[in-house]
Amino acid sequence: xxxxxxxxxxxxxxxxxxxxAAQITxxxxxxxxxxxxxLEEELDCLVFERLGKRKIxxxxxxxxxxxxxxxxxxxxxxxxxxxxxxxxxxxxxxxIAGPFTTLSQLLPPTIESFINEYPGVELSLxxxxxxxxxxxxxxxxxxxxxxxxxxxxxxxxxxxWKKVETVMMTPMGHPLLDMEEISLDQxxxxxxxxxxxxxxxxxxxxxxxxxxxxxxxVAMESSNIELSxxxxxxxxxxxxxxxxxxxxxxxxxxxxxxxxGHYFDDDxxxxxxxxxxxxxxxxxxxxxxxxxx
Numbered sequence: 001x002x003x004x005x006x007x008x009x010x011x012x013x014x015x016x017x018x019x020x021a022a023q024i025t026x027x028x029x030x031x032x033x034x035x036x037x038x039l040e041e042e043l044d045c046l047v048f049e050r051l052g053k054r055k056i057x058x059x060x061x062x063x064x065x066x067x068x069x070x071x072x073x074x075x076x077x078x079x080x081x082x083x084x085x086x087x088x089x090x091x092x093x094x095x096i097a098g099p100f101t102t103l104s105q106l107l108p109p110t111i112e113s114f115i116n117e118y119p120g121v122e123l124s125l126x127x128x129x130x131x132x133x134x135x136x137x138x139x140x141x142x143x144x145x146x147x148x149x150x151x152x153x154x155x156x157x158x159x160x161w162k163k164v165e166t167v168m169m170t171p172m173g174h175p176l177l178d179m180e181e182i183s184l185d186q187x188x189x190x191x192x193x194x195x196x197x198x199x200x201x202x203x204x205x206x207x208x209x210x211x212x213x214x215x216x217x218v219a220m221e222s223s224n225i226e227l228s229x230x231x232x233x234x235x236x237x238x239x240x241x242x243x244x245x246x247x248x249x250x251x252x253x254x255x256x257x258x259x260x261g262h263y264f265d266d267d268x269x270x271x272x273x274x275x276x277x278x279x280x281x282x283x284x285x286x287x288x289x290x291x292x293x
Contacts, residue, residue, distance in 0.1 A: 005039045008032050009047065010069045014141075017056065070140055071276065078280055092282045097126040097133045098146035101225050102269065105247050106162065107146070110290045117289075121282055129223040131199055137272055143283050148242065149270040151200055158270040159287055162244050166264035167257040169193075169225075169232045169239040176238070177256055184212050184263070191219035191237035193228045205240060208263065229255060242267065 011021035022029040047062035130147040137145040152158045170176050195201040219237035222228045228239040233254040271287050
């Protein structure tokens with residue numbers, strides 16, 4: 001079993017086929033096919049089932065091999081990092097995924113401090129909605145994710161970072177601003193700007209309305225709070241948002257936040273990672289720096 005065979009196999013699985021994997025590994029498709037053929041000969045079993053000309057799925061043996069390969073590549077990254085540390089060099093790679101507003105408004109101080117202290121570490125940032133952040137972390141595509149604590153499944157590790165609250169975002173002068181405590185019935189009378197249909201926040205809001213037999217109209221779907229804010233200011237609708245208080249991006253704007261704490265419990269942004277990533281030293285260093293900032 002050769003290293004390049006496992007690398008090729010891993011990328012075939014992750015990219016969904018031989019063509020993309022060949023591009024990623026800088027090999028011809030025929031060379032990659034031969035690698036897999038030799039791997040299957042050595043294991044004396046098939047690792048893929050071919051469905052038609054292009055679609056492939058893992059066999060049970062292939063699933064076992066993929067799990068082994070994932071762990072091997074993770075341990076390889078850790079080994080390289082530890083060897084560099086023994087040389088006195090702070091090197092390695094660290095990939096981080098989070099929603100746009102988190103990356104643009106909350107993370108920059110941590111990033112700036114980290115790259116100043118660890119200039120040899122290659123950082124990669126990915127702007128993704130929270131459901132995709134969870135998927136990327138779970139699949140091992142990124143080392144660290146940032147998402148709401150309430151969304152994190154039990155098979156992922158999490159470190160609490162910043163407190164957030166659920167609010168209603170309304171234009172200046174909106175009738176809801178004159179009410180002491182807003183009800184769902186009152187909210188349902190106005191066009192709503194909601195997260196994308198099918199997302200966890202959307203499902204939660206949908207459940208609240210259905211449980212109270214309320215009808216509502218969605219004027220816009222947006223996964224980005226800053227984009228939602230633009231259209232709230234224009235009067236297109238009112239929006240739900242989960243925010244960290246006093247973010248500069250939301251000051252001196254033509255809208256107001258109304259607390260919905262009587263409907264939604266406070267939550268936290270958490271730094272999340274796979275349990276088998278917990279011992280990676282640069283990951284630990286980044287988490288510690290984020291918490292201290």
